[in-house]
Amino acid sequence: MQRDTIVFDLIRKELERQRHGIELIASENFTSLQVMQAMGNVMTNKYAEGYPGRRYYGGCEIVDQTEQLAIDRLKQIFNIEYANVQPHSGAQANAAVALACLQPGDDILGLDLSMGGHLTHGSAANYSGKLYKAHFYGVKKEDGRVDYEMLEAKAREIKPKMIICGASAYSRDWDYARIRKVADEIGALVMADIAHPAGLIAKGLLNDPFDHCHIVTSTTHKTLRGPRGGIIMMRKDFENPFGLTDNKGNIRLMSNLIDLAVFPGIQGGPLEHVIAAKAIAFGEILSDEYTQYAKQVQTNAQAMAKAFMEKDYQIISGGTDNHLMLIDLRNKNISGKKAEQVLVQADITANKNMVPYDDRSAFVTSGIRFGVAAITTRGMHAEHMQFIVNAIDNVLMNADDAALINKVKSQVNEFMGQFVLYPEMG
Numbered sequence: 001m002q003r004d005t006i007v008f009d010l011i012r013k014e015l016e017r018q019r020h021g022i023e024l025i026a027s028e029n030f031t032s033l034q035v036m037q038a039m040g041n042v043m044t045n046k047y048a049e050g051y052p053g054r055r056y057y058g059g060c061e062i063v064d065q066t067e068q069l070a071i072d073r074l075k076q077i078f079n080i081e082y083a084n085v086q087p088h089s090g091a092q093a094n095a096a097v098a099l100a101c102l103q104p105g106d107d108i109l110g111l112d113l114s115m116g117g118h119l120t121h122g123s124a125a126n127y128s129g130k131l132y133k134a135h136f137y138g139v140k141k142e143d144g145r146v147d148y149e150m151l152e153a154k155a156r157e158i159k160p161k162m163i164i165c166g167a168s169a170y171s172r173d174w175d176y177a178r179i180r181k182v183a184d185e186i187g188a189l190v191m192a193d194i195a196h197p198a199g200l201i202a203k204g205l206l207n208d209p210f211d212h213c214h215i216v217t218s219t220t221h222k223t224l225r226g227p228r229g230g231i232i233m234m235r236k237d238f239e240n241p242f243g244l245t246d247n248k249g250n251i252r253l254m255s256n257l258i259d260l261a262v263f264p265g266i267q268g269g270p271l272e273h274v275i276a277a278k279a280i281a282f283g284e285i286l287s288d289e290y291t292q293y294a295k296q297v298q299t300n301a302q303a304m305a306k307a308f309m310e311k312d313y314q315i316i317s318g319g320t321d322n323h324l325m326l327i328d329l330r331n332k333n334i335s336g337k338k339a340e341q342v343l344v345q346a347d348i349t350a351n352k353n354m355v356p357y358d359d360r361s362a363f364v365t366s367g368i369r370f371g372v373a374a375i376t377t378r379g380m381h382a383e384h385m386q387f388i389v390n391a392i393d394n395v396l397m398n399a400d401d402a403a404l405i406n407k408v409k410s411q412v413n414e415f416m417g418q419f420v421l422y423p424e425m426g
């Protein structure tokens, strides 16, 4: 077969883009070379519907071992009893939990998307808002922190079957114990989606959700620095409290129902090459090097937030506990959309984001979100945050000055030259 140079040229261009730019999208990271190598392996050829030791296809003896290794390593990372490593993404993980725990029309309570939540936590545009009756709590206007009084009041009023915590654009830690308390009072399940801060939780740098939340989901490619994918976890297995059954009418342990919800519920053959890459990433997370990385992520985020605040940027909640920050740009007279566009011209990648109580649409927004997981992998330390904040400020304050933005772009490219990315790729 002739080599497809069109596609490989584009892949090469993407490598160069990643090398030259400052990557501040909070949900992105750079995997290790071995994680990427594992994704391009022969296990992509293998069908393995089912789970290790109980598959619907022959020849699964080897992929059983990589999948079991991924499960075992993940259990070790979070000190948990149950892990499912098959979800293709975080959205799939959340869909599987919903399928296992809820019936169409059930009430759910999650953080509003416009306040930092996630599409799969009940957004009207998503299955979670179409299949289930979604209700929302928010963050407080005065301090940008989760409004736990509102959450409790809504929980008592609505009595949802599931309370969802976790966010995509929230820079503070969560009070999981408080959420569990009200959930127990009304008989609700608690699901934590830790897709963003999972890597910091893994190293004990943020509150541990596992003792308080019945089920925890995550992606594997954000702070966890693995391949794109999802996972579902429980510290302790339990018999599902709503008497939900499998398709034979048997009340089962939650682990059985989640396994069945992933496959055959919403997925077919697992991506065993990606699961092999997950196993490698989980092995990396167990290392001391990753512990240092996670601490550095937190240090860098705090240094970046401080540098922004010194330039009078309004960080929602006034700072960060994790790897990201959400900035309200209204006092800087630029929309999130325009900010994202001009920053890209300077090879700085970030995403526009609604801020709580935003008066602009999701397509325009008043905010921008920055995360430091990727730049920390590039080798940056706290002292490098000032350069980045200066460059961003320079671009945003001169958003219509193409010559100046071009100059910043050159400075950015030169700056990034010191942080080598994938040298093995030539």
Ligand code: DSN
Pocket (backbone or CB within 6 Å): 026, 027, 090, 118, 168, 169
């Ligand atoms: N949309 C992703 C993020 O960027 O946070 C999460 O799914």
